[in-house]
Amino acid sequence: MKKPNLDDLSVDELWQLHEELNRLLSVRLTAEKRALESRLAQLRRENEAAKAPSEPPSSRPKRPYPRVKPKYRNPNLPHETWSGRGKQPKWLAAALRTGRSIEDFLISNR
Incomplete structure (x- = not known):
């Protein structure tokens, strides 16, 4: 792709280029965000599937300890x-x- 000479462009042409770049960036960033979110959802599903159903949940209650009297x-x-x-x-x-x-x-x- 040939690089345009920006010095030769008028203010209106530069502004149009600016708006086109903003539009392209917005579309690409949205597409990349969707791809990352779907990958994250897939990893979460794989993580949940990898946990064995017989494993106790990690947030099991703590063992109750007896209260100690002050010394x-x-x-x-x-x-x-x-x-x-x-x-x-x-x-x-x-x-x-x-x-x-x-x-x-x-x-x-x-």
Whole structure:
């Protein structure tokens, strides 16, 4: 295809070329989008077919764990407690940095 010399075209001719390019791009992009959407739908169908019907669904309920009673209490704010599992709360970590022992925060009547 021979490239047109754009410098020789008038403003009206350039505008017509612009509109024709926009129309062609719109048609091609729409066709490509439809092709991609149909391929995606096909891949989804294949993925669903590949899953064995005997497999349990991936969103099965979590195993219920028993609630753990608190083991440590913040003496300054008694409603702040910690069971001893997971990450240490900030109040306990700060107190331990000051030199206090973790046994100082044990709840006595467990």
